[in-house]
Amino acid sequence: MNVNISSTAAGGFVSGVKALISGQNKLACVITLGCQQNEADSEKIRAMAVDMGYGLTDSPECADLIVVNTCAIRRHAELKALSIVGNFKAYKKDKPELIVAICGCMAAEPHVAESIKKSYHHVTFTLEPSMLHRFPELVHRSITEHRRTFVFGNEEWDVIEGIGSVRTSSHKAWVSIMYGCNNFCSYCIVPYVRGRERSRNSADVIAECRALIEQGYKEITLLGQNVNSYKSDMTFAELLEAVARIPGDFVLRFMTSHPKDASDELIRVFGQYTGKIAPAFHLPLQSGSDRILKEMNRTYDTAKYLATIDKIRAAVPDAAITTDIIVGFPGETDEDFEATMSILERVRFDMVFSFNYSKREGTRAAKMENQVPEEVKKERMTRLLDVQCEISREKNDAYLGRTVRVIVDSAEQKSGKTVYSARTATNKLVHFGAESNYIGKFIDVKIIRTGAFDMLAEIV
Numbered sequence: 001m002n003v004n005i006s007s008t009a010a011g012g013f014v015s016g017v018k019a020l021i022s023g024q025n026k027l028a029c030v031i032t033l034g035c036q037q038n039e040a041d042s043e044k045i046r047a048m049a050v051d052m053g054y055g056l057t058d059s060p061e062c063a064d065l066i067v068v069n070t071c072a073i074r075r076h077a078e079l080k081a082l083s084i085v086g087n088f089k090a091y092k093k094d095k096p097e098l099i100v101a102i103c104g105c106m107a108a109e110p111h112v113a114e115s116i117k118k119s120y121h122h123v124t125f126t127l128e129p130s131m132l133h134r135f136p137e138l139v140h141r142s143i144t145e146h147r148r149t150f151v152f153g154n155e156e157w158d159v160i161e162g163i164g165s166v167r168t169s170s171h172k173a174w175v176s177i178m179y180g181c182n183n184f185c186s187y188c189i190v191p192y193v194r195g196r197e198r199s200r201n202s203a204d205v206i207a208e209c210r211a212l213i214e215q216g217y218k219e220i221t222l223l224g225q226n227v228n229s230y231k232s233d234m235t236f237a238e239l240l241e242a243v244a245r246i247p248g249d250f251v252l253r254f255m256t257s258h259p260k261d262a263s264d265e266l267i268r269v270f271g272q273y274t275g276k277i278a279p280a281f282h283l284p285l286q287s288g289s290d291r292i293l294k295e296m297n298r299t300y301d302t303a304k305y306l307a308t309i310d311k312i313r314a315a316v317p318d319a320a321i322t323t324d325i326i327v328g329f330p331g332e333t334d335e336d337f338e339a340t341m342s343i344l345e346r347v348r349f350d351m352v353f354s355f356n357y358s359k360r361e362g363t364r365a366a367k368m369e370n371q372v373p374e375e376v377k378k379e380r381m382t383r384l385l386d387v388q389c390e391i392s393r394e395k396n397d398a399y400l401g402r403t404v405r406v407i408v409d410s411a412e413q414k415s416g417k418t419v420y421s422a423r424t425a426t427n428k429l430v431h432f433g434a435e436s437n438y439i440g441k442f443i444d445v446k447i448i449r450t451g452a453f454d455m456l457a458e459i460v
């Protein structure tokens with residue numbers, strides 16, 4: 001169900017907290033770990049904090065409300081979050097009224113919530129991602145009731161509209177179009193922690209994008225765990241087309257696409273609106289072995305995957321294609337890994353985001369007995385990275401001497417000079433030096449040096 005936040009109890013708690021902290025110059029610090037969906041959620045948490053009367057700070061030691069928006073996709077990400085949260089114990093000693101909140105995917109894992117309850121006594125509340133709109137209520141309870149709260153086990157899965165965003169960037173915006181996932185890939189915790197798929201109304205998404213473009217945003221990324229299964233009165237291809245047709249000078253991206261639902265219609269729209277839709281397609285392969293894909297419950301095989309790649313290249317020959325690969329999924333043999341390597345050679349991805357398989361409690365793959373030893377994963381990963389590094393370098397070399405339009409993201413001082421970081425429409429990282437301030441602008445640059453991961457350019 002799509003519900004507006006104004007029809008929930010949140011508004012009362014917002015004004016309640018505002019009255020309680022009025023005139024006290026309270027500050028909130030939101031720390032984000034993990035994916036773009038978490039970035040988007042953090043922007044909403046910041047907006048709710050501001051509505052409640054908090055100022056914002058980047059330094060947790062100055063904050064009265066610290067929110068850690070966590071990621072549960074790999075064990076490493078969980079350990080990092082717990083280590084960050086552990087540091088706040090000392091702050092709480094000095095400032096007993098400090099509120100420490102854990103949101104994001106870890107907060108929805110019962111065993112994690114249990115361990116936080118038992119061992120992290122300085123944590124005031126946890127809140128799973130699908131109940132983000134209850135954030136003001138939990139802050140209110142923390143201030144008025146002085147007790148710890150652990151909220152998880154949501155089964156309602158509503159889409160809550162009307163929560164604002166304090167956006168991190170003034171030129172790039174994340175726009176969530178759907179939440180949750182129904183795919184239950186056997187290695188993945190996301191469906192358990194973010195719940196079932198639910199899509200926003202297309203009119204709400206289009207209105208949000210239109211407003212962002214009118215405010216001058218230059219890049220919009222439509223976000224979902226699997227955008228291709230977006231369902232409202234429009235398909236995802238129709239929604240993408242509707243956003244691409246909004247007048248204005250902007251680049252439109254989308255992620256993530258599940259290969260099983262990357263439809264011909266989507267590829268048609270991708271090819272038809274090349275002036276607006278970035279020529280960059282992220283299509284997670286995960287493994288090049290059909291046997292492993294089946295064990296992963298990915299529901300496509302390599303033949304289908306490769307046919308989709310061919311269609312994307314036929315529609316947009318210069319498209320940058322990127323992928324995700326999991327190395328060392330349970331039962332992955334040398335032959336399975338070689339099959340992945342041969343797809344890398346065949347497709348020649350612009351970039352591969354590769355991860356060693358990490359056991360996630362509660363998933364089917366975690367119970368599989370034939371886990372791959374860590375040293376084997378490490379060896380395979382090293383080989384994969386070596387091969388992909390050469391391919392990425394070769395892909396980037398094709399840009400040498402070309403003039404490309406980039407959007408400028410940030411600047412830093414290096415040896416007394418201002419060096420800007422920017423992205424091409426194909427999402428390649430480009431650095432160039434300049435005197436004027438170009439952040440948030442489109443400019444043309446000429447590529448003068450290339451590497452596997454970035455390129456050097458000069459202003460044309």
Ligand code: SF4
Pocket residue numbers: 181182183184185188189190191225226258
């Ligand atoms: S599609 Fe698979 S990998 Fe992606 S979020 Fe859903 S379950 Fe996880």
